[in-house]
Amino acid sequence: MEIPYTVKPRPDTGLYNAKIGIWLFLASEVMLFGALFSSYILLRVGAPDGFWPDVPTAWPHGLLNVPLGTFNTAVLITSSMTVMMAWTALKENNFAKFRKFMTVTLLCAVLFLCIKGYEYNDKFTHYVIRLKDGSALTGHLEINGSSPRFWTEDTLAAKKLESVEVLQDIPTVLRYPSGFKHEEVAHEPGEHHIKREIKTADIQSLRPFVPATGTFFAIYFTMTFLHALHIIGGVLVMGYMTFVGGGMWKTEPERYTNRIESVGLFWHFVDLVWIFLFPVMYLL
Amino acid sequence: MSLKTFHIVFITVCVLLLLFLSGWAFSNSRQGGGxxxxxxxxxxxxxxxxxxxxxxxxxxxxxxxSFL
Structure with a gap:
């Protein structure tokens, strides 16, 4: 039995079924990401005054790598253009050209994930260190030439280290009994870190930049990881449609073209979410 | 809405984002960003x-x- 309206539009909706289906799915996705964006705004507006990391729930600024974020944005914009060109190639009955553009799209998606992975790794090796004198600073730990991930003060105690080397971020925020202030650390122009040795006995707490460390990291990882999951989903579907399911082009070309249109709609939505995530998380 | 229409919406949003990014960078530059x-x-x-x-x-x- 033939499935109706896979190619021709239904008379009542004017659309073929897959298009209705994908738009209903995207509507539910808008609600999901809409709720998360609303949460982000409410958390940020409700964040207390004061400098992060002295006030753990205060909103930190400048923690994300803007050049990398911008590059990733460019990668996703390019992927949207190539998925569009792939669909156009099918409309022009050029399957070879379609495959070429889809391959570029897939490569862009994988590149995006690799860069996101690099950014995540940088956060996992980045720490907020609170000292017993009441001050707090941020930076990367350097132990035997490598940057350890997910360490806490318990790890320091377990490893029985007397002191740790820290690549302290510039500018640094310190808290004093008289109030908060930015500490001006002497450094060369263009330098973003200075090396400093801290005795383990002086450390009150050591926390990596993970969701449990603060509200900002919780919402940042939730939103970007959910987005990354969508990218992975898109890669799997696009990869299948291009290389495994491509045989349908020979038997039912119109239906195949419609499927690619649905995939393209999903991909554009995922990219559009990033277009909003980027300025909200990285720039504002 | 067809992929064609969504692509136009997407490109429009991207242009707006880039204009914002440009304004953000110029503003940083004026405030001593170099x-x-x-x-x-x-x-x-x-x-x-x-x-x-x-x-x-x-x-x-x-x-x-079609746009639909």
Whole structure:
């Protein structure tokens, strides 16, 4: 039995079924990401005054790598253009050209994930260190030439280290009994870190930049990881449609073209979410 | 809404984002960010213009495809 309206539009909706289906799915996705964006705004507006990391729930600024974020944005914009060109190639009955553009799209998606992975790794090796004198600073730990991930003060105690080397971020925020202030650390122009040795006995707490460390990291990882999951989903579907399911082009070309249109709609939505995530998380 | 229409919406949003990014970078440059921020802003502005031109050419090329 033939499935109706896979190619021709239904008379009542004017659309073929897959298009209705994908738009209903995207509507539910808008609600999901809409709720998360609303949460982000409410958390940020409700964040207390004061400098992060002295006030753990205060909103930190400048923690994300803007050049990398911008590059990733460019990668996703390019992927949207190539998925569009792939669909156009099918409309022009050029399957070879379609495959070429889809391959570029897939490569862009994988590149995006690799860069996101690099950014995540940088956060996992980045720490907020609170000292017993009441001050707090941020930076990367350097132990035997490598940057350890997910360490806490318990790890320091377990490893029985007397002191740790820290690549302290510039500018640094310190808290004093008289109030908060930015500490001006002497450094060369263009330098973003200075090396400093801290005795383990002086450390009150050591926390990596993970969701449990603060509200900002919780919402940042939730939103970007959910987005990354969508990218992975898109890669799997696009990869299948291009290389495994491509045989349908020979038997039912119109239906195949419609499927690619649905995939393209999903991909554009995922990219559009990033277009909003980027300025909200990285720039504002 | 067809992929063609969604692509036009997407490109429009991207152009707006790039204009914002350009303004953000120029503003940083004026507040002591230096030449790098100015270059950044100029690049974003140039890309915004390039994307707008692409969008227009794309629309002309796909005249025969429905917006629905």
């Amino acid at each position: 030449i790098l921020d100015a270059v950044w802003g100029s690049l974003a502005l140039a890309t915004a213009v390039a994307l707008a031109v692409y969008g227009q050419r794309f629309l002309k090329r796909l005249k025969h495809i």
